[in-house]
Amino acid sequence: MELKTSNKTRPGTIIEKIKSTKATTRFVLAVLIPSALWYLIFNGIPMIYAFYLSFFKMNFLDPPKFVGLQNYIYSFTQDTDLYLSLLNTVNFMLSTVLIGGIIAFIFALLLNDIKKGAAFFRTVYFLPVVCSMVAIGVLWTWLYQPRFGIINSFLQFIGLGRLMWLQSPDTALLSVIVASIWKGLGFTIVIFLAGLQGIPGSLYEAAEVDGANRFQKIRHITIPLLRPTFVFILITGVINGLQAFTQMHVMTGGDGGPLDSAKTIVFHLYETAFGNYQMGRAASIAFILFVIIVVLTVIQLKFTNKKIQY
Amino acid sequence: MKKLSIVTLVLFLLIVSAGAVFAKTTLSLWDWHLPRMELTQEYIEQYQKENPGVEFETQLVGWNDYFIRLMAGLAGGDVPDIASFHNSQAMAFKNHLQPYPKDLFPLDVMRENIINFDAAYVLDGDNFYFYPVGIMSGLIFYNKDMWAKAGYTDADIPKTWDEFADIAENLTQHTSNGNVNIAGFALNGILGVFWLDLNYQKGGTLYSEDGKATNWNSKPGQEALQYVDKLVNEMRVTEPGFLDFTEALGTESAAMVYSWSWLSGWMDTNYPEVDYGVFSLPTFDGKLTPGPIARNNHEIGMAVMKAAPENNKAEAFTFLKWLYEDTDYLVRVNLVLGTAPANKNLLDDPRIQGNPVIATIAQQVPYTIMPGEIPAGVEVDGGLATIRDMIFNGASVEQALKIANDEATKELRETPLKWYAEDLYVPITE
Structure with missing residues (x-):
């Protein structure tokens, strides 16, 4: 009798263990295990291999040579392109997250108040999100074209001069930022709208009874209760911003813009790996970026982890 | 029963040996340049008629991805036997290319016929790895x-x-x-x-x-x-x-x-x-x-990958000798590429002299x-x-x-x- 109980609680084989688990647990495992395996094989193992590579001089063409921390030391001490691209990346990330976030928040507030046609506007704003970044990049490249582009045509029509949007180091990154904000706006609006619709209407009604105006309601009800949404948008925006590559590559014709003014860290990584065939060095840049993203995410979580309750 | 077994065995051996005799060599060939690939394809068809034992699998890979694909192929063991090459990548890939065999492509003949042969093509010792096509x-x-x-x-x-x-x-x-x-x-x-x-x-x-x-x-x-x-x-x-x-x-x-x-x-x-x-x-x-x-800059021709099977390498060089000895191909490929022929004997070809761009570049090249x-x-x-x-x-x-x-x-x-x-x-x- 004792033995039987023991077998039930501590089954010997995997099959017995599976049999002894609840049906719901088995279902959850059946659903999760393929995804976990997929992630492990196609993300986890390559990541570990990339970390291993970062300690080698390696180009897939010659035998790899172990160089210890040399790739990291080079990145920190001699790779001036890394610092320039990091600065560009931070500029890009801050602009898209802050400016894009503020614009999306305002649009979401306006859309939330619309009773008729809200779905239409949501669809319109969301359309660029479902378009390929490459297509969007090509589209904006033509909009910015100095001679025939619609933006310069408009500037000239209202009596202003032409700007060399993507051809000038002063405006190349800005041009990419504008296109990227336009592309991502719909997604952020939808997230804000979901958050706004989760705020109970009774809170606004109570505030109205107390004589609060629109600004006060936004300031004291909407913004505090949207804190989790802001955190989500901030974290995903920062991560996406730090990983930006496609739009720069497409809009600058693959060269990072005049004087590398629109070259981001991932662009630099790509160029190092596939332009110069320096896989080990590129892997070290990837892990420097990884550490930056982790540190920023932890900081953000720490400073935004306050709960709001009314 | 015994007889039947012997007959079956003999038949099996006949089929197997016939298969070996008629087995075809398949050469894979990559290029990034569509007009050149189309031209080469014409000559491949002709070569196949003359050599029914050789088949080709051609693949066009865009220029932007070409050498990344080749590099990934080397890492993963999936490379073509013959690859069109560009000398901007010569030094990076040199160790993976098979030197042109000197019995088929004698150096003294190459030096005599090819403009600037040593400066543009000989990368180490007496080895060259891709055929000189144009300048x-x-x-x-x-x-x-x-x-x-x-x-x-x-x-x-x-x-x-x-x-x-x-x-x-x-x-x-x-x-x-x-x-x-x-x-x-x-x-x-x-x-x-x-x-x-x-x-x-x-x-x-x-x-x-x-x-x-x-x-x-x-x-x-x-x-x-x-x-x-x-x-x-x-x-x-x-x-x-x-x-x-x-x-x-x-x-x-x-x-x-x-x-x-x-x-x-x-x-x-x-x-x-x-x-x-x-x-x-x-x-x-x-x-x-x-x-x-x-x-x-010299527009170089095809190279044979070192990782190709030995038999394919030999077959590939036989094909390349056949192809590059054909002056008609060399003239036409230069017209397609917009280059002056690297072979000085072709500079006077009426088709070269009749093309204003190539005639001009030919005059400037020296x-x-x-x-x-x-x-x-x-x-x-x-x-x-x-x-x-x-x-x-x-x-x-x-x-x-x-x-x-x-x-x-x-x-x-x-x-x-x-x-x-x-x-x-x-x-x-x-």
Whole structure:
């Protein structure tokens, strides 16, 4: 009798263990295990291999040579392109997250108040999100074209001069930022709208009874209760911003813009790996970026982890 | 029963041995250049008729991904037997290429027939890894209609850069608000490469004498860039943000552009209606000697991958010998690529002489220099590209050369040249 109980609680084989688990647990495992395996094989193992590579001089063409921390030391001490691209990346990330976030928040507030046609506007704003970044990049490249582009045509029509949007180091990154904000706006609006619709209407009604105006309601009800949404948008925006590559590559014709003014860290990584065939060095840049993203995410979580309750 | 077993066994052995006798060798071949691939395909079909035991699997891979695919293929054990090659990648991939066998391609014959053979093709010892096909260099392309409308004839083709600048200025048209409407001379996208030719004309070089650094911020370099700066920022024959030189000529937005001779093939494919002509680069004193008056590059042919099975390698070289011994193919592939044949015996071919672009490049080639390897960080990712960006954005000549030179030298320190041939140029006497 004792033995039987023991077998039930501590089954010997995997099959017995599976049999002894609840049906719901088995279902959850059946659903999760393929995804976990997929992630492990196609993300986890390559990541570990990339970390291993970062300690080698390696180009897939010659035998790899172990160089210890040399790739990291080079990145920190001699790779001036890394610092320039990091600065560009931070500029890009801050602009898209802050400016894009503020614009999306305002649009979401306006859309939330619309009773008729809200779905239409949501669809319109969301359309660029479902378009390929490459297509969007090509589209904006033509909009910015100095001679025939619609933006310069408009500037000239209202009596202003032409700007060399993507051809000038002063405006190349800005041009990419504008296109990227336009592309991502719909997604952020939808997230804000979901958050706004989760705020109970009774809170606004109570505030109205107390004589609060629109600004006060936004300031004291909407913004505090949207804190989790802001955190989500901030974290995903920062991560996406730090990983930006496609739009720069497409809009600058693959060269990072005049004087590398629109070259981001991932662009630099790509160029190092596939332009110069320096896989080990590129892997070290990837892990420097990884550490930056982790540190920023932890900081953000720490400073935004306050709960709001009314 | 025993008899039946013996008959079955004999039949089986017959089938197996017949299969072995009639087994075909399949050669895989990659290229990135569609017109060249289409031409090669014609010859492959002919070769297959003559050699029914050989089959081909051809694959077109876009230029942007070509060498990344090849590199990934090497890492993953999936490479073609034969790959079209470009000498910008020669040193990176050299260890994975099979040297051309000297019994099939004797060196003395190659040296006798091929222009600049040692400087352009022999990478170590006596080994060469890809077949010499053609030579390319920079030319001036001009729009014939604009040229005629401005009253110019063939007699006005400039011999000096001063004459050239006057013509470029005359052909430039500005809008009422001062923007360039028609560029007299569009250098956009290629300014740094153009400067390098002028630098050579002034007596400068791409590399220092030992090939370990660049020396661009020198008197020849500065004088050459001052001329370019005058064209762009003083005479305003083009402007920042103007169309890239290819589109500028194609859309008839520029009267003249500087380009390497491949542009002829590109124009014929994309803008066949545009009537253009070409002429050799002018010089500062109107003389071609002692040269060099420009850089050249050799358009190389196919290479055999070292990782290919031994039998396929032998079969691949047999095919390549058959292909490259066919002068008709060599002439046609040069016409497709817009290059002068590397084989000097083909320079007089009526089809070569009848093509104005290739005839012009063929005349210019003896006065051009092959510097050897040019890393991407010296030509496209920094260096010459930096000169272009800085001049178009109003930097001074000295500042542009200093920054570009620092970048290029840093690149060379980082990845020293393995193939340096600039010192092999022999000045030409009158």
